[in-house]
Amino acid sequence: MNRCxxxxxxxxxxxxxGMLLCWAVLLGxxxxxxxxxxxxxxxxxxxxxxxxxxxxxxxxALTIEDLLDAIxxxxxxxxxxxxxxDGCCIGAYQLTxxxxxxxxxxxxxxxxTYEDRLDKEISRTIAWSYMLHYVxxxxxxxxxxxxIHNSGPDGWRNDPRWFVRNRGYTLEDAVTKINNSIAxxxxxxxxxxxxxx
Numbered sequence: 001m002n003r004c005x006x007x008x009x010x011x012x013x014x015x016x017x018g019m020l021l022c023w024a025v026l027l028g029x030x031x032x033x034x035x036x037x038x039x040x041x042x043x044x045x046x047x048x049x050x051x052x053x054x055x056x057x058x059x060x061a062l063t064i065e066d067l068l069d070a071i072x073x074x075x076x077x078x079x080x081x082x083x084x085x086d087g088c089c090i091g092a093y094q095l096t097x098x099x100x101x102x103x104x105x106x107x108x109x110x111x112x113t114y115e116d117r118l119d120k121e122i123s124r125t126i127a128w129s130y131m132l133h134y135v136x137x138x139x140x141x142x143x144x145x146x147x148i149h150n151s152g153p154d155g156w157r158n159d160p161r162w163f164v165r166n167r168g169y170t171l172e173d174a175v176t177k178i179n180n181s182i183a184x185x186x187x188x189x190x191x192x193x194x195x196x197x
Contacts, residue, residue: 070191091117
């Protein structure tokens with residue numbers, strides 16, 4: 001009986017060490033992604049099925065800072081006092097009140113105010129925090145982050161059927177949402193490549 005118990009303990013210990021090693025590798029990948037702004041290699045197509053095809057082909061290392069600079073240019077041309085026509089999005093990153101609320105929830109406190117959207121540096125932090133909170137680690141690319149900034153927490157998704165099943169969209173509305181977020185990414189990508197100066 002003692003040998004059986006010892007075998008079980010050794011097996012449990014081996015499983016625990018294996019899991020610990022996997023977490024260490026994932027943490028290392030996450031830290032590298034935060035440092036470089038990239039989770040995947042610089043070139044290629046990564047396909048995760050119907051919902052998550054991600055295409056990227058950069059020859060230079062673009063970072064989250066490049067992405068935030070490009071989003072600022074696309075959204076407001078850098079104007080911290082910019083207001084969209086219906087008044088719901090303001091500041092350099094055109095942030096909504098819901099965005100501020102979501103970021104405060106993710107921080108676990110009321111760190112940001114609605115007025116902070118008019119402060120260029122603070123609104124940059126809000127935009128970054130929003131993307132970081134909602135992007136799934138396995139799909140963390142600059143494209144996913146840009147599309148989340150534009151289209152909300154599910155903006156990175158590519159499968160219209162998911163929106164129909166899980167968000168109650170019509171198929172036409174789901175396709176429109178996806179196409180709009182892809183078009184937004186194209187604008188941001190162009191700005192990152194220097195085409196929106």
